[in-house]
Amino acid sequence: DAGVTQSPTHLIKTRGQQVTLRCSPKSGHDTVSWYQQALGQGPQFIFQYYEEEERQRGNFPDRFSGHQFPNYSSELNVNALLLGDSALYLCASSPGWTGIPTEAFFGQGTRLTVV
């Protein structure tokens, strides 16, 4: 089992551009959450997807949007990139039927640098 996989690993974008990050959940998991982790900070919740719908959203602007596909994989889109969007973006997956923390796993993250 490959666990949670994220792509790409790193990318560099120019201010004002748009970016799409991808996440494949662990096999058997149907819930995907996205977090933003700025350097030296803890992860901040962006949103969570379940059954292809956004179930919860954190305090992020509408420039941040997402999607979940029927195979449970997910995308995070960020429009009009700002320098402050530079961060490690983490995807976490879990089986929707349980809230047990040991069932949730994080991916390795995508390091986004905005220049």
Next chain:
Amino acid sequence: QKEVEQDPGPLSVPEGAIVSLNCTYSNSAFQYFMWYRQYSRKGPELLMYTYSSGNKEDGRFTAQVDKSSKYISLFIRDSQPSDSATYLCAMRSDSWGKLQFGAGTQVVVTP
């Protein structure tokens, strides 16, 4: 005021010492309390979790939750250089809810 407060460190200890980490929080609705370990350039890895109050022990790790004081702790006994990492506390109020993380404490265990 942040919902979860955690001293960012760094915390430097000699090998074999006890590492003591803690977080305070303000949201009394939190029911699940987790500790994650994060190595540089990696995703967080769950170490331990506690539901509601109490203590939990797993090998060299002990987690404590005091809901009356809104204070949680993680102790690492017989620390090893491989324990050098950032330790994140995280909390949530229900089975579905978002995780609220602390800022993370960087721990360095010197041989």
